[in-house]
Amino acid sequence: MFGTLLSLQAKQARRSPAYQKSLVVNIILGFFIVYFALIFIALGVFGDKILAEFYPDQSPVVSFNSFLLFYFLIDLVSRFMLQDLPVLAIQPFLHLPLKRNKLVHFVLLRSIPSVFNLLMLLVFVPFMIRSVVPVHGIGIALVWLASLLLLTFINNFILIYFKRQLTSNPKLTLLLALLVGGLMLLDYLQLLSLRQASTVAFGALLQQPWLVLVPLLGMVGVYLLNYRFLINHLYPEEIYIKKVSAVEGSDMAFLNKFGDTGKLIALELKLIWRHKRPKSMVMISAFLLFYGLIFYTNKVYLEGWGMLIFVGIFVTGSPMFNYGQFVPAWQSAHFDALLTRPISMNQYVKAKYLMFVPSILLVTFLTLPYAFFGTKVLLINLASCVFNIGVNSLVVLYFAALNKERLDLSNGSAFNWQGVGASKFVMMLPMVLGPVAIFLPFSIMDIPQWGIFAIAFTGALGIAFHRQLLQMLAKRLEDRKYTLAAGFRQH
Amino acid sequence: MIEVKDLVKAYSDATVVDIRALHVAPGETVGLVGNNGAGKTTLFRMLLDLVRPTTGVVTSKDIPVAHTDAWKHYTGSHLDEGFLIDYLTPEEYFKFIGDLHGLSAGDIQERLQPFHDLFNGEILRQRKYIRDFSKGNQKKVGIAAAALSHPELLILDEPFANLDPSSQIRLKNLLRSLHEQFGMTMLISSHDLSHVTEVCDRIVILEKGKIVQDMQTTEGTLQALEAYFTV
Incomplete structure (x- = not known):
């Protein structure tokens, strides 16, 4: 059944008017995509050199780790601003003899292959190969990469959960952005160092790979949270965020x-x-x-x-x-x-x-x-x-x-x-x-x-x-x- | 009022409208009937200068409608949702249309008064955008906006579709009273033969883009139409 749903999804994407563009547009878009992909890959490949330049007295991996917590926070904020909810095109299936829980799993798993989740792999993977593998070995490096991916997915599911609950509330986004900005300021003033925490956390992970269980459990947690919410609200009017709030006509x-x-x-x-x-x-x-x-x-x-x-x-x-x-x-x-x-x-x-x-x-x-x-x-x-x-x-x-x-x-x-x-x-x-x-x-x-x-x-x-x-x-x-x-x- | 001459709209593979001549006199109410694909909507769009005719001209009060604005001041129309500005509330939309025709807030209120029954308490003061209304209620908004300026010419495409039975009857009476009070010229297309014969005093049957019959409404018109469309 998952296969059928996936093939329908693929058809939807392929037949959507957005993809049926003229050749010129596709070429130009392709060019942009390749250009940005190359920039990201270059960042990953030369990441160690860049970091060594700025922080000569510590290893590139440590410097890289120190930024990770901030990265994930910023990632979350930008998701609140940019990411759309995965299109919940399950309405046509709700009245058919399909298992409800499978539909929910499908909707949730569907959200993983998206630009937001996979883009940073272009940086992470080259950096891992160039910098992490030589120091810590391939096994630990893969665990490190896995935990970064898991944290990305956690962000993904947090976003889905909150966006569905609160709809896109610009005030909340602003508050979150201010919070991250404040943390950065505190870090800069050396009052409360999130970067220190980040270094310690990811450093510990590299020493004791079993700690990957922490992000894994976290992801299972937010996944189940979403699952529970969706399975209890599997009605189109509750899933689709269509808030029809009372509006006042205005005259400028x-x-x-x-x-x-x-x-x-x-x-x-x-x-x-x-x-x-x-x-x-x-x-x-x-x-x-x-x-x-x-x-x-x-x-x-x-x-x-x-x-x-x-x-x-x-x-x-x-x-x-x-x-x-x-x-x-x-x-x-x-x-x-x-x-x-x-x-x-x-x-x-x-x-x-x-x-x-x-x-x-x-x-x-x-x-x-x-x-x-x-x-x-x-x-x-x-x-x-x-x-x-x-x-x-x-x-x-x-x-x-x-x-x-x-x-x-x-x-x-x-x-x-x-x-x-x-x-x-x-x-x-x-x-x-x-x-x-x-x-x-x-x-x-x-x-x-x-x-x-x-x-x-x-x-x-x-x-x-x-x-x-x-x-x-x-x-x-x-x-x-x-x-x-x-x-x-x-x- | 409206004069159509040798009007043809042809796409690469098909001719959708091909009308030698059609004359609509001021104060006439013309009902346009025909099966799907007969060219009713395309004809309306050409009357409203929304589609460029392949050949031929449409004149309104002796001025060609193409690339002119004069007719817009005395023509009200509602063909489909594309005529609604759906992110406004109905009140805002009526205000916008009213402003364009120089109507005051009081004028607008007064002119919406006859629509009171048709609206059935579901249109005004709902604090909703038009896009959040049902199809039927959207249609009511569109028809009211088209008639708001008391236009000399009113063009409506399937005004009875999507309306509940009571609303259909109310709309029928409303259109008749608008015609009697203001002598509005009307062009109305419909799939409902009995409604359209009740409202219009002339019926034009379109088939495959051509006018196949053009008759004044009499006692026997409804039967004649039913006979025509029975296959």
């Missing part, structure tokens, strides 16, 4: 001042707030604000210009890129409604533009502290802000109109490729390479500051002519509306 009064365009914006803000996918996209965008830290803390990048321009464009524009790439597909479920109501395409496009601009301004404001890394960073980010408003917002709208795939808003956005088309990747090229291309001649003439001004100036031109440009975009959308509407109607 201040937006009424902007007439019909304001109403369209209010409508869109409600769309973001009342669906899982756009909401999680906003959260991811908030995290991308910290993207700059990766580059700004590195001297090599900080001395150059090109990379900083890329980072500036990306950081000040990330919410717009993330959200804008799916305009108008966000509204695919009610696109017909918009087309038959007295809303002109001009208004529609303008409403999108007027949503992008404040988001860019807000993000630019939030990233002002990056000025700490030098006025150069500040200058580049401000120029990027102007360029994003003037040029990239229109580029996003231009390419987004190519997207005619219906968007499913009820799933989270992390690792969600549903509705992602090749145009998404194509549109990144002019948006990122454009400013660099403007900058290049000035850089060659050795007057890079002027290059930055040129980027800002191009953006300012875009702002000055935004009315005309938006009209052109509206015209284009008007021409494509039948194609879009027909695509959006296909489930």
Whole structure:
């Protein structure tokens, strides 16, 4: 029976529209996957060298162990934000003569083969082979790896249990994140060293391999907890988290001042707030604000210009890129409604533009502290802000109109490729390479500051002519509306 | 009101709609009947400029509907869930539609008054999003929103489907009274022959995209339709 369920699952995956993509998208996705996989494997292979560099007075294995507890805590927090519950597609089986307990086991075991659980193997396995095996031998190394996997699974099942109980409560996630942050701070201040504890715990494991029983028992424990809960709640309305809580209609009064365009914006803000996918996209965008830290803390990048321009464009524009790439597909479920109501395409496009601009301004404001890394960073980010408003917002709208795939808003956005088309990747090229291309001649003439001004100036031109440009975009959308509407109607 | 001329919609392998001419006079109520795949919904979508005709034109008040906005101000329509903004509460949705037509909160309330019986206390003040309503109640929301602006032209695709018997009868009376009070022109498709003959004073039968019969409703219309569809 497990085999039948598995083969059905495989069919579901293979036949889901998300997998039936064009060749181009598959190639690009494949490229990204290989790229990130290589990075992770490299981390594992060279982990010992990196750790020896930072902590020369202890063995790489000890250093690695010291970070593990923190890793698992962070893993748990990020799961709360990113991981979706395994799709419980067991409803069609509930009325059939199948054993209930088998169904529950199936649902739970189904959750194990997922990116979240297996990704870190790419780091753990090479590190184990390079560093753990030579010191402790293959047997103990395998036990070490097994306990890491078990801890990963424990996280997996903890998440499933809590997410089903509490639904995705953003406050809880925030609390958890603050807790981990606090622990890190305590560790940094050497008040309470979690890293010490981690070193001791995993060190003991390497000395006494039977301790692997501890994570094993832990995993059996959380597994049974989930099992007990599910077997007692095997009703679709109790398994599926569909909380229909009482909602109050709201009116965003201040937006009424902007007439019909304001109403369209209010409508869109409600769309973001009342669906899982756009909401999680906003959260991811908030995290991308910290993207700059990766580059700004590195001297090599900080001395150059090109990379900083890329980072500036990306950081000040990330919410717009993330959200804008799916305009108008966000509204695919009610696109017909918009087309038959007295809303002109001009208004529609303008409403999108007027949503992008404040988001860019807000993000630019939030990233002002990056000025700490030098006025150069500040200058580049401000120029990027102007360029994003003037040029990239229109580029996003231009390419987004190519997207005619219906968007499913009820799933989270992390690792969600549903509705992602090749145009998404194509549109990144002019948006990122454009400013660099403007900058290049000035850089060659050795007057890079002027290059930055040129980027800002191009953006300012875009702002000055935004009315005309938006009209052109509206015209284009008007021409494509039948194609879009027909695509959006296909489930 | 509506003038259809040589309207054809053909996909690569099939012609779905092929109508030489169809004229709907102001104040007329036209019922569209036909089996699945007869082209009713596609015809409606072309009337609403949602599907690009292969050839031919649809004009509303002598202005082609394609790429114009004028008709949107006097046309109300509900074809399917795609016409609902399902993450709003019904109140928010009515407010949004009302705002687009320049209606005040009082206007909206007054215009929803006749829908009171149809709503049966299950639509307003439920503190639920439209997506969480049953199919039948979603349909009621859609029909009310379509009629909210008291449009000169009302287009409804299978308004009686998914409704319970009482609601079907209430809706029938409601549509008739809207027609009498405001002289609304109506285009209604339905699989329920008796309802559609009661509401409409003209019946058009579509088959495989073509108009095969076009008749004024009389005493014998229902029997004639039943005879036509009996195979």
